[in-house]
Amino acid sequence: MQNKDERSAFDEVFLPYLPEAYRLAQWLAGSASDAEDIVQEAALRAYRGIKGFGAVNARAWSLAIVRNTAVSWLTKNRPRKVVYMNDLSAAEQQELELEGLYGTRIETPEDVALFKADAADIEGALAQLPAQFREVIVLREINQMNYRDIAEITNVPIGTVMSRLSRGRQLLVGLLEKRK
Amino acid sequence: MNPSLTESDELELSAYCDGELDAASISRFERRMREDALLKARYDRLMSLRQAIRALPQNDVPSSLHARIGARLDAERLDVERPSNVVAPRRHGWSFQALAASAVLGAVISSSVMVTMDRYAQQDALAGEVVAGHIRGLLATEPFDIASSDRHTVKPWFTARLPESPQVPDLAAQGFNLLGGRVDVIGRNPVATIVYKHAAHTISLTTLRAGQSVPDETVAGYNVRSWRDANFTYVAVSDLPPADLAAFERAFGSAEPAPEIK
Numbered sequence: 001m002q003n004k005d006e007r008s009a010f011d012e013v014f015l016p017y018l019p020e021a022y023r024l025a026q027w028l029a030g031s032a033s034d035a036e037d038i039v040q041e042a043a044l045r046a047y048r049g050i051k052g053f054g055a056v057n058a059r060a061w062s063l064a065i066v067r068n069t070a071v072s073w074l075t076k077n078r079p080r081k082v083v084y085m086n087d088l089s090a091a092e093q094q095e096l097e098l099e100g101l102y103g104t105r106i107e108t109p110e111d112v113a114l115f116k117a118d119a120a121d122i123e124g125a126l127a128q129l130p131a132q133f134r135e136v137i138v139l140r141e142i143n144q145m146n147y148r149d150i151a152e153i154t155n156v157p158i159g160t161v162m163s164r165l166s167r168g169r170q171l172l173v174g175l176l177e178k179r180k
Numbered sequence: 181m182n183p184s185l186t187e188s189d190e191l192e193l194s195a196y197c198d199g200e201l202d203a204a205s206i207s208r209f210e211r212r213m214r215e216d217a218l219l220k221a222r223y224d225r226l227m228s229l230r231q232a233i234r235a236l237p238q239n240d241v242p243s244s245l246h247a248r249i250g251a252r253l254d255a256e257r258l259d260v261e262r263p264s265n266v267v268a269p270r271r272h273g274w275s276f277q278a279l280a281a282s283a284v285l286g287a288v289i290s291s292s293v294m295v296t297m298d299r300y301a302q303q304d305a306l307a308g309e310v311v312a313g314h315i316r317g318l319l320a321t322e323p324f325d326i327a328s329s330d331r332h333t334v335k336p337w338f339t340a341r342l343p344e345s346p347q348v349p350d351l352a353a354q355g356f357n358l359l360g361g362r363v364d365v366i367g368r369n370p371v372a373t374i375v376y377k378h379a380a381h382t383i384s385l386t387t388l389r390a391g392q393s394v395p396d397e398t399v400a401g402y403n404v405r406s407w408r409d410a411n412f413t414y415v416a417v418s419d420l421p422p423a424d425l426a427a428f429e430r431a432f433g434s435a436e437p438a439p440e441i442k
Contacts, residue, residue, distance in 0.1 A: 126233075
């Protein structure tokens with residue numbers, strides 16, 4: 001009987017966010033087929049954990065599971081493609097947070113013209129971003145979450161969300177300028 | 181130099197675009213944007229980046245995924261209901277209390293956006309004060325209070341005036357000639373500033389209490405470069421290009437500590 005309840009709780013809590021979950025997984029993984037595996041795994045985790053759901057914010061709860069599943073799935077199955085912060089030493093993390101990609105200071109392009117980048121350019125640039133910058137940008141721009149929810153989902157303080165978003169955008173601008 | 185924003189402007193711009201600033205900060209930022217063409221141009225660029233990202237084609241959930249999930253959950257349920265399986269299914273240690281707490285603490289947490297902005301603003305203010313000390317030095321008859329190319333004169337001069345004073349290394353061999361020292365007042369604290377000369381350029385090296393943070397940036401046309409050790413936060417200010425300031429940092433960092441002179 002309990003299982004029946006769990007299933008309906010799952011349908012109420014997780015299922016409405018399935019399209020968002022899929023979108024998030026897709027941009028985190030950079031692949032539609034990987035996203036399907038990640039979302040399926042996340043759905044199973046959500047189902048198993050549904051009793052622990054505290055009825056606060058179903059959307060943040062669901063997407064946190066998807067994000068965490070994506071991190072562990074990608075670390076396991078695509079270790080070379082995705083580097084997560086936790087794999088880096090403290091010094092490397094600091095360098096990445098403060099100085100951007102590959103230890104170089106972010107050069108803000110002189111040309112502040114607007115973008116005429118096409119979808120392929122944007123996708124390519126997003127894929128090149130280190131994972132911790134990509135995830136905050138995807139959560140903010142694609143899922144349109146606020147800072148508090150992003151902090152909750154990625155499990156870092158709001159100040160870190162702010163600086164990662166700001167840095168991530170500067171990195172994206174730099175990458176897109178280079179592609180021109 | 182490329183026109184670039186300070187770190188705190190970058191953060192504020194991002195937070196403004198994301199609707200995360202409080203009302204007072206929004207109107208202040210919008211006022212600044214009306215007067216600052218660079219800031220406005222950067223805002224426009226961020227918004228066009230946003231539009232480009234949001235315009236990316238999004239795939240709908242394949243119906244096969246719905247079916248896969250349904251089937252997987254059915255299998256999970258059968259697994260649990262099997263009589264031999266009396267143990268509850270493995271649970272993941274999700275911390276949902278944290279989510280509940282965040283609802284209660286929501287007001288506090290969202291204010292941390294402003295706290296972060298303040299922290300960056302303070303760092304900028306600190307850099308501004310250090311640069312102001314450098315400018316005052318350049319405007320005075322001499323950029324120092326004690327003139328000496330002998331570190332054994334400068335160091336005791338500091339020691340006599342300040343609770344803590346830095347090492348004063350002789351960097352002449354690396355091209356940085358010691359001119360002397362002065363006391364700057366940063367906030368309400370007197371701090372030691374060592375003055376070096378490199379070709380025709382004056383470098384002020386201000387030594388702040390350890391643990392403070394000053395961003396590397398350009399203030400009023402002067403380049404600021406900061407680094408730390410266990411004793412001090414060092415802030416070098418000069419019209420030298422950033423690469424030369426980096427060389428100065430390396431020279432200072434690798435200098436032999438002077439023998440203690442009482």
